[in-house]
Amino acid sequence: MAEERPAKWGLVVDLDRCTGCNACIAACSMENNVPFVGEDEVAYGRALYWIRTQRYWEGEYPAVTPTFQPVMCQQCGNAPCEPVCPVYASVHSEEEQINLAVYNRCVGTRYCANNCPYFARVFNWFDYELPEPMRSYLNPDVTVRRRGVMEKCTFCVQRIVRGRQKARAEGRELRDGEIQPACVQACPAEALVFGDLSDPESRVSQLARSQRRYHLLEELGTLPRVTYLKGVGNHGG
């Protein structure tokens, strides 16, 4: 059996490729059993997007242009959401070294969301019932959350676990690019790249060394595992 070395999972978002099409949101929601909340709740800011596209307008007409930035949990190495949880529901997983929400511990204080500088955490204000037979499409690999529970992007940890189990069963190491969270797999522009940052040869590591790289709110010292590559304009930038 091949010896396993711990992986350091990371994500690169190439903003020069990203078009802002939101396919990532749809892919994420269907993979992770994320409920839809309806028009009123979206308007109250209670939509349960684990990944969202921040769209800001820049410039004045006619030189006005939107900027798109997909934002999900940044999987901080130094996560502000963790020390504030009174019940240890926001923890680092031992094996993947990413930040996870333990749903059955969560008591809904929402301290973690208040302390997250990226607005990456969303709260189940209600139970969102799916009419029959819609529950048939729920993914059995992912917990269905209920009212009063905080949730957020997990880098599709169920896919990481499955990929690792598969490689282990076949007695080999994981291949670069073998594990893809749902958003990465769907992204039509191939703007998202996922992989092992501890392997300097992996595609994600190479891209994360790009001169265009930056982290969101880098000055907070949260050590995010998500790296953004700046969009390039033809006129400066």
Place this chain on the structure above:
Amino acid sequence: YTQMPEYNQTGESTYYASTCRECPAGCGILVRTREGRALTIEGNPNHPVNRGRLCARGLTAQQGLYNPDRVRGPRFQGRGKPTSPPRDLTWEEAVQVVGSALQKPPERIAFLLGLVPDHLFDLVSELTQALGAPPPLRYGALAALDGRTTLLEATRRLFDTPALPYFDLAQAEVTLAFGADFLQAWLSPVTYTRAYGNMRQGNPRRRGELIVFEPRQSLTAGNADRWVPIAPGSEAHVALALGGRVAELRGLPVPEAFRAVSLEEAARVSGIPAAQLEDLAVTFATAERPLALVGGSALTQPNGLVTAQAVLALNALVNNLGQPGGVFLTPAEATPAPLTAVSDLVRRMQAGEIEVLFIHGVNPLFELPAALGFAAALENVPLVISFAPFPDETALQSDYIFPDHSALESFGYQRSLAGADRPAWSASQPVVVPLYNTRATVDVLLAAAQAIGRALPYRDEVDFIQQKILPLLNAGGFYTAPEILTFWSRWLQYGGWWTPAAGLPAPRSPRLPASFGTLTPPPAPAEGQFYLLTYTNHLGDGSGANRPWLQELPDAMTTVTWNTWVEIHPTTAEHLGLKDDDVVRITTPYGAVEASVYRYPAIRPDTIAIPFGQGHTALGRWAEGRGCNPAQILPAATNPAGDPAFIGTTATLMPTGRRRPLARVESKDGVYGEH
């Protein structure tokens, strides 16, 4: 639990390769199933159209399969009249009804089909031919808003082949796009989004540049390096003037057709400064790999056919036909009918010349401009049979609904793949056992034809498909087989058939006519009038409005969910005293609708825009009574190729004094709290 399900995975999933039917692009999908349930939909990595990628519509298709509002069995509908209460039928009765309908005088039978699936169109074509009935018409709002018939007519005139063009965007270095919102709608959004990504960062030579001419910034224009807010209807003028200038700059004799418009005149009509046009002409003419593409709002207007020819000819001027980063033609026959053919059908329905109308895969009461009069004409058809899997507007106004399986329960194929870089057929297969008492429309038609003694030589749907794909057995695909059953198992396993290497026919050098056609200068809107545009976002032609996650998905540009808005330039709104979320009445000569104001900074001040896809009066709990349908206020006018001529329509805006806050995601505070 001590181990969350995420860590405790038992069981293996079964994957089925099939074809997405949420739009006509025909992306390959892999559906992950477990214990007979379809869970998630992923892109098929080998498929030449989407290479493993997928858009939001395809990713949420299981919400169509498991939609609680589906039609669950054959039904006598009675058009909702109280005198004839609806009742459930058996399929034997249904086949009888269809059989006797097919025995009507053949010229009085009409089939109106949607853009998918192709195998049903092929079967109905054979059936109508055998009966001596007129061939089926294929219509869909997506093709109409794309201007596909115009593109086909333009390629027929220039290259002698009516084929959908394939633009090699990934390898282009300077791309001029006229109206084609290829990142969100158009021929094959996933193909072109992938190409866009590679155009930006996948080309080792240089980062591709994108310049978009549109009156309103679409998602594509929002991602462009330069957005040129062109006056609606003046695209042909600009394309002609640019062509003339590009020919001069490249030292070629200026073709006669390009002499029709001078740079100064184009500048005057389009509102783009002449210096900017000159700069764009130089950028294009001197680029290493220039590409010009055209679609959407540049075609659905009176000058659309001129625009299409001028832009395709622009590619010929820079010699990119059949070159990397250039223009190719897709090999499969594309069969959307122009709006004029549909108006002709409506006229015959109105005149009582149609005795039976079969409808599949299209929702004309929603998708067609109301001005066309389909609703009134439908009253004059004695027998209307719908095969819709959902209770949409048209199905509820039919006599019978004989529901087809939903896409994920169906066999079939798509052979017209506008996004494939090679000859390809895409295969569909059921990924789950049908949930309800539905039946494949092909099987219903075959059984009905047999019942009346006009049997076609096919046992059932699968037999029909197998006979249709026989020519592919040894046609140089990436797999071959000695006989059909072996071939069939691979066909299902891989999700279709395609050639191992990329390669599409190049268009021949065009014979440029002396003129591409007469130019209508765009009318200037009168005081208080605005150009009205409609466009498709992720809701597409509106058939996706019953998928709750598509409703919840923020519109890419405005971040609005679950509703319709009207986009107005902020200074125009200020001038009219309108604020965000004010409900306004938008009136054209054809009707009026109401929508909430969204102050949109990236639209011309003389233009307003309403997204297509909402405003359903049927189609289930998530679609009904939500927003407005711009088709209600669009004209039935057509361009010379028969596509709709929407652009140039003007509308007035009237405040209603009411407010209806839009559920926008862009404000984290929530919009309800602010007021």
